[in-house]
Amino acid sequence: MNKKLFLSTLVASSVIVAAHTVFANDFTDVDHHTEMGKAIQSLVDRGIVNGYGDGTFRPNNVVTRGHAAIILAGVLKLDTANATAHFTDVPTTHKNYRVISALAQRGIINGHSDGSFRPNDPITREQMAIILARAFKLKAENIDLPFTDVKKGSASYTYVSALYYNGITSGITATTFDLNSAVTRGHLAVFIARVEALTNVSNSLNIIAENYGFLQFTDNQSEAGVYKIIGNKDQIKLLPLAVGTSKLLLAGPSLASTVQQKKYELYNVHVEKINGKLSLRVEQLDLLENLTHNAQYYLNKDLALPFIPTTATVQDQFGQTVNSSLYKIARDDQGIELAFFSPGQYTLQLSNGDRKKEYIVHVSIANFETVIRLSVSS
Template sequence: MFAQKLKLSLGAFAAAGILLVSQASAASASKFTDVPSTKPYANAVYELAERNIIGGYEDGTFKPAASITRGQAAAIIAKLRNFDTRNVKDPKFKDVRQSQWNYGAIAALANAGVINGYGDGRFGPNDSITRAQMASILVKTFGLPPYSYSSSENPFTDTQSLASHQTTINILYKMGITSGTSLTTFSPNAPISRAQAAVLIVKTEKVKESTITLKAADYGWDSFYTYSRYDQVDDVIHSIPSDRSIWKEIQIIPMREGTAALSLIGRTKDPVTGEESHEEYQKFYVHVKQEDGEWKVKLEQSEDITSTEVSLNTGPDKVNKVSLATMEGTMLQEEVKLKPCNYAVTQAVSTCFSIDDPGEYVAIVHYENGKTVRYGVSAAVHESSFNLFIRTAKEQPEVTIDPGGTPNELGKHVLPEGSGKIASVTRDKESNKFTIKGISEGIVHIKFPDSKGAIEELSIDVRKIGSIIDVRATFSDRYH
């Protein structure tokens, strides 16, 4: 009788270890009594069970609310990603024996840098794995892109102080894999339940399967020099380098249906001279559609130049309308269609509209107070970009600037050689008042070698687009 009880106890102990990674004979994946199809996690649970990644218990249950140990999580991930659990190097965790049923999985994940132990040399195979720990394991296992972490974009107030897991939790959030346990919490230190783990695993798999990896080497480049960056919540795609420093790969993650314009510029280095080149490029439309619950991503090569935003720094006064003309004065549009500016930082002081064709234009801003101001607009083609390269210059051909104080305090001014070709600079007699008239585009730095105060330099920046000249002048001191 004692022997029979011992045999049953050992059998139950073994089953507890393997039921997570092998389908229990007494619990068909289609008949978990505690996982009705109406549950939000049911699809994920049954999908993994049918693939023999996780299983149920002999009583026909799945126990969705039960927690998972760190050792069990290692076994699940090893089976999910087909890790070699036989040819492994001993990670030398104090509490993981080679005789343990999940030793190979723990060692394989440790060897791959997916999991770590505690500071005292233990792994804690029987400790419940937390939601934060599972987030980090999934990010490392699937090689998810390293989004730059920004606390202002992180909605979870309970992950802000986490030293090691806040970045990986943010990655899952940015990719749409997790929405947390509430709008403002992730519950990082809570044990993850079997149902939660199943959902996170399946979602991560699906996102990874739909991700396209672009390799610089496929275009004959050493690395990417620059690329169209997308990482906002409403973007059609996210474009994230696989590595934050070397940029040899860029991952394209579909976020919603639509089309995004993607421009890539390569970096090549001459093997003999070491000279870098950034001349080669590739441009694509990235079309994203969802079919039968799966993302379909198609890259279409293109040489298009698309409509581009023009942003005019019009200030706080209310704008009535903006007209657009050629540099020669021919009216093109009596009233252009204004649009919200893409850059929220400038919306309070800027007015924006779009230009389709390259060239030089005059934009006339009509204010409600009757004032009008002219701006020069240059729209140049950059073949490597879908957008025109936009420059603007507010018509301000002459400015007067006076820092105050006495002429003796400021001392004499010294004009650099050739400055007269850029701007005409006059100083009122026995005064610190300067009148500057722009002539051609360029920068002039006027020095005050005998200044007895803080002022050291007068910087003049002349911008010229067609016949529009914009003069800007500022004094700077020796402390900046």
């Protein structure tokens, strides 16, 4: 079977009601507050899709290639009046002949090697990627996909990469694109809405790990709503979504460290609307001043500490004494309170003059807050 390009629809098997249009916020099975609901509403508002006569949209129903030709031609506003094509199973009398022909003439769709188009077959996620990338001329940088089921060098790799790189899809899971699953009505609406949103974006930002002093990126953290983060350990892309400001934390082993010491950088991501389009810029922030720093209280008994400490010293992982501005220690007869303002690994030594005990302090960042984990030094 020649897997070039197959097409299906968001309106598969739906009942087109001429006298009464059911709007997305009236569909009993669509939450119009969600991304999917808004995407469906946009298509309904433009008269590209309608729902069923019972007031449902049935977003989980699969779509077919022939019907998808209708919606895609509508979204692209194609002139179908004079289009012609020659698929063995789409004669000139076929109800979708003109829209299928218009898409075929523009190189957006292809048929099978036997000359058929098979308009009643469902569209797969692989085929959807090819269609959208071709229709909207989406391109991708030289970026490695995280999906283990999309092989580099395969016919669909370039197209899936284009969708992933432009934030159209993030896969079924973090490592699976699921090429052969059928596309549903709701998901196709979302994919189209995301592609169309790219026309309102004037710039994005590519961040290459080595250019920012990282060996690679590991556990980057972002705030949702204002921008989307796309990419992998070597390179990420920031794509603006809405006007506003939110934080971005980049994390990973430092390129300058021979022992791969972990490095953190914090940024504000500003998205503004300039000349009607979303524009993105980043501003580096000071970690100490712009993170939330949590204090953790440990009872002496929980630390298995057989004495009341009177002094405390802190060293970094290289045995150097840590400046007291990077941490706070408070003691009482019952226990000790710790606050560390910079992520990393430290050695904490507690003493009462005669006896001492050492602990390893692991300071990480979660949701832009410092998190402390204490363990007994071996």
